[in-house]
Amino acid sequence: MNKFLKPVFVLCIAAFLFAGCAPAATPAPTAAATEAATAAAPTVASTTAAAPEAVCASDPFGCASFAPGTTVKIGMGAPMTGGNASYGIDISQGATIAVADAGDVHGWKFELDAEDDQGNAEGGAAVANKFASDPSIVAVAGHIFSGATAAAVPIYEKVGIPMLSPSATNPALTTTGSKVFNRIAFTDTNQGSAAADYLFNTLKVKNLALVHDGSDYGKGLADIVGAQFTKDGGAVVVEQAITPGETDYTAVLSAVASKSPDALFFGGYTAEGAIICNQMKQTGLDKAIFFGDDGTYGADFLTRTGANGEGAYASIAPASPDSAAKDAFNTAYLDQFGKAPGTLSPYTWAGYDAAAALASVVKTVAFVGSDGKLYVPRTALVTAVRNLKGYVGLSGTFTCQSNGECNVDKPQFVVVKSGAWVPAQQ
Amino acid sequence: MTADTSSDLRRKSRQLIKLIRPLLGGIVGLFLVYRLYIVLIVEHPYGPDTWTRLLIAGLILGGVYSLVAIGYTLVYGILFMINFAHGEVMMIGAFSGYFVFEALNAIKIQDSNFLNTYAYFSVLIAFIVGMTVSALTGYFLEKIAYRPLRKAPRLVPLISAIGASIFLQNAVELLFSPQLRNYTNPTFLTRGAGWTININHSNVIIPYTGVFSFVLSAVLLIILYTIVRKTRLGRAMRAVALDKKTAALMGVDVDSTISKTFILSGALAGAAGVMWGIHNGLVYYYTGFIPGIKAFTAAVLGGIGNLPGAMLGGMFLGIVESMGPAALGIDFQLKDVLAFVILIVVLIFKPSGLLGESLAEEKV
Numbered sequence: 001m002n003k004f005l006k007p008v009f010v011l012c013i014a015a016f017l018f019a020g021c022a023p024a025a026t027p028a029p030t031a032a033a034t035e036a037a038t039a040a041a042p043t044v045a046s047t048t049a050a051a052p053e054a055v056c057a058s059d060p061f062g063c064a065s066f067a068p069g070t071t072v073k074i075g076m077g078a079p080m081t082g083g084n085a086s087y088g089i090d091i092s093q094g095a096t097i098a099v100a101d102a103g104d105v106h107g108w109k110f111e112l113d114a115e116d117d118q119g120n121a122e123g124g125a126a127v128a129n130k131f132a133s134d135p136s137i138v139a140v141a142g143h144i145f146s147g148a149t150a151a152a153v154p155i156y157e158k159v160g161i162p163m164l165s166p167s168a169t170n171p172a173l174t175t176t177g178s179k180v181f182n183r184i185a186f187t188d189t190n191q192g193s194a195a196a197d198y199l200f201n202t203l204k205v206k207n208l209a210l211v212h213d214g215s216d217y218g219k220g221l222a223d224i225v226g227a228q229f230t231k232d233g234g235a236v237v238v239e240q241a242i243t244p245g246e247t248d249y250t251a252v253l254s255a256v257a258s259k260s261p262d263a264l265f266f267g268g269y270t271a272e273g274a275i276i277c278n279q280m281k282q283t284g285l286d287k288a289i290f291f292g293d294d295g296t297y298g299a300d301f302l303t304r305t306g307a308n309g310e311g312a313y314a315s316i317a318p319a320s321p322d323s324a325a326k327d328a329f330n331t332a333y334l335d336q337f338g339k340a341p342g343t344l345s346p347y348t349w350a351g352y353d354a355a356a357a358l359a360s361v362v363k364t365v366a367f368v369g370s371d372g373k374l375y376v377p378r379t380a381l382v383t384a385v386r387n388l389k390g391y392v393g394l395s396g397t398f399t400c401q402s403n404g405e406c407n408v409d410k411p412q413f414v415v416v417k418s419g420a421w422v423p424a425q426q
Numbered sequence: 427m428t429a430d431t432s433s434d435l436r437r438k439s440r441q442l443i444k445l446i447r448p449l450l451g452g453i454v455g456l457f458l459v460y461r462l463y464i465v466l467i468v469e470h471p472y473g474p475d476t477w478t479r480l481l482i483a484g485l486i487l488g489g490v491y492s493l494v495a496i497g498y499t500l501v502y503g504i505l506f507m508i509n510f511a512h513g514e515v516m517m518i519g520a521f522s523g524y525f526v527f528e529a530l531n532a533i534k535i536q537d538s539n540f541l542n543t544y545a546y547f548s549v550l551i552a553f554i555v556g557m558t559v560s561a562l563t564g565y566f567l568e569k570i571a572y573r574p575l576r577k578a579p580r581l582v583p584l585i586s587a588i589g590a591s592i593f594l595q596n597a598v599e600l601l602f603s604p605q606l607r608n609y610t611n612p613t614f615l616t617r618g619a620g621w622t623i624n625i626n627h628s629n630v631i632i633p634y635t636g637v638f639s640f641v642l643s644a645v646l647l648i649i650l651y652t653i654v655r656k657t658r659l660g661r662a663m664r665a666v667a668l669d670k671k672t673a674a675l676m677g678v679d680v681d682s683t684i685s686k687t688f689i690l691s692g693a694l695a696g697a698a699g700v701m702w703g704i705h706n707g708l709v710y711y712y713t714g715f716i717p718g719i720k721a722f723t724a725a726v727l728g729g730i731g732n733l734p735g736a737m738l739g740g741m742f743l744g745i746v747e748s749m750g751p752a753a754l755g756i757d758f759q760l761k762d763v764l765a766f767v768i769l770i771v772v773l774i775f776k777p778s779g780l781l782g783e784s785l786a787e788e789k790v
Contacts, residue, residue, distance in 0.1 A: 082710070241758065257479070278707075
């Protein structure tokens with residue numbers, strides 16, 4: 001190599017290293033007298049210009065600052081492509097309407113940034129890293145699938161971005177002591193035990209087969225159902241796991257069929273659930289009931305199973321009371337996207353609520369600084385989302401507990417009759 | 427003194443390494459026999475109806491893998507190049523078949539539609555269109571991504587193949603949206619329907635689509651084998667595989683032969699794609715990825731470059747994946763682990779694969 005080039009290369013590499021090690025959030029310049037701005041109670045935003053340096057310096061995660069003309073972004077990580085894309089598309093569309101309805105915060109508009117996380121842990125971490133390094137993201141309405149959420153929570157924890165998930169139901173998510181994760185979806189503890197009770201008491205199933213896809217969500221749910229079903233007095237005759245992403249599960253289903261279960265509980269998503277439902281007849285499980293979860297509900301399941309899907313169960317959030325706001329949303333969604341909310345996934349209204357709740361909380365903590373920029377103190381926002389009390393949304397009224405659970409509902413069960421989802425017998 | 431000890435050491439280490447193979451084989455073999463004994467003699471977890479179902483599932487899966495592996499192994503046999511974009515060519519064929527079936531389903535004739543009135547003809551059209559589109563894709567793939575790199579070291583076309591695979595996946599995703607497409611089969615080929623036999627008071631179904639894919643892969647293998655062994659094109663292909671320069675000196679048009687190889691491989695991938703759609707139903711831009719990998723594994727297992735080897739490798743892989751976990755009493759989630767462990771063990775003992783020889787009967 002040319003003698004001249006070597007030192008140039010070394011200098012370039014050193015420059016890249018130094019650039020990469022620059023701190024993400026620039027600390028606010030020290031100023032004069034500071035008030036002890038408590039980060040505990042959310043401050044009511046005042047229109048009089050407050051000193052941003054004071055509040056931001058005392059906030060452990062700093063402030064997100066927005067110059068006039070920029071948008072305040074709410075992020076969302078959802079499966080937008082692949083076999084479960086209908087969930088991501090449906091929920092992000094509900095959230096888009098919420099963000100438009102939220103108006104503006106002191107003149108700054110909101111924007112939804114929905115990114116594809118494929119519904120798995122790798123995608124969730126990738127999207128979380130992307131959001132964490134984007135200073136204009138103040139909160140995340142997500143993620144949507146539990147596996148992606150579990151991978152994303154530690155990343156948001158480090159930078160102080162609060163989460164409000166409309167659909168991540170895995171119970172373990174609120175047991176990690178995370179300060180940023182909250183959810184308005186019911187937990188799988190409730191979903192699983194309700195499903196087991198329903199199977200044993202209402203459907204009179206004595207022998208149950210558990211099949212799951214190995215994900216946090218699927219396996220977690222199957223375990224809870226199995227435990228509760230055994231406690232109720234039933235017998236779990238076989239438990240098998242499938243590999244997601246494949247198209248042929250006849251071998252696993254044949255092994256399951258050899259134990260002659262009365263019903264097959266599937267913990268997983270529509271992509272695999274539809275295939276299993278389709279292949280149950282040819283593997284000797286034609287007499288068994290297919291019992292899915294909130295991840296197998298939707299129009300996609302109906303189109304992919306056709307006649308094979310008759311009599312398949314799934315669970316959804318309990319129907320919330322009708323209101324003027326809900327009717328307005330239903331009309332707006334139908335007009336904008338051509339489908340009624342709740343057909344692609346059960347979480348359309350929850351998606352609206354998550355984004356709307358986050359926007360309203362941002363409005364309570366954001367303030368305009370003396371320099372004309374909008375400031376959102378991050379720790380105050382995290383605490384404010386955790387302290388959500390009596391928030392009336394389209395899918396229910398939510399009050400967050402100290403661990404981030406904002407919803408203690410049990411699910412409602414639906415069944416496929418004549419090619420459509422109808423409420424199942426009580 | 428030192429020279430003696432070092433050569434002594436080398437001799438001893440070589441003797442030791444010679445022992446590792448039979449030792450490893452012995453351990454794995456003993457473990458497999460032990461597990462088989464526990465499952466088959468001691469435990470009896472499954473009845474004959476379940477074993478039949480598992481066997482049928484294995485044969486069908488094997489048929490599907492063989493179908494994709496045949497095209498894979500052809501390209502390697504002629505050009506010694508692993509065409510990683512083969513799965514994507516197959517996916518494009520599957521998409522073409524989907525659009526043909528959708529179009530024919532929409533043409534109304536009396537109280538039915540074209541698809542069901544002329545069912546056999548519709549299936550034939552779908553296959554022809556699928557194979558043509560895939561063949562064209564294969565031709566352009568070779569022309570754009572591989573021909574300019576013919577003089578480059580062997581790894582460079584491999585990377586180009588991976589790039590082509592990613593390009594094709596994303597092109598299809600952008601052109602046709604990432605949503606899953608559901609194949610509309612003609613009624614005589616409804617997915618899940620089949621002949622029923624009663625074993626042990628239980629109905630075992632042999633699916634129509636499964637038998638179709640098995641028969642199709644066998645037929646295509648025979649046709650391809652005949653082409654390679656009996657026709658002028660086949661002779662040219664074997665000559666190019668043996669020695670490109672000498673073949674050119676003997677009057678073989680090397681460029682044209684290689685293009686024709688890719689066209690043939692593309693047509694096979696197209697047939698595999700349409701068959702995949704008919705049998706499995708759901709296609710989207712990523713459908714080709716897993717079959718591509720499985721076909722590569724099957725081809726290597728059977729002896730890459732060897733045409734009957736691809737069929738054997740595919741059947742072997744299908745049966746191991748379906749019956750293996752049941753026969754060994756392990757979790758079905760570990761089927762891929764089992765398949766790849768067996769692949770490694772086979773390669774340790776026979777690095778050229780089960781059937782070993784290459785297409786031109788010459789190893790480069």
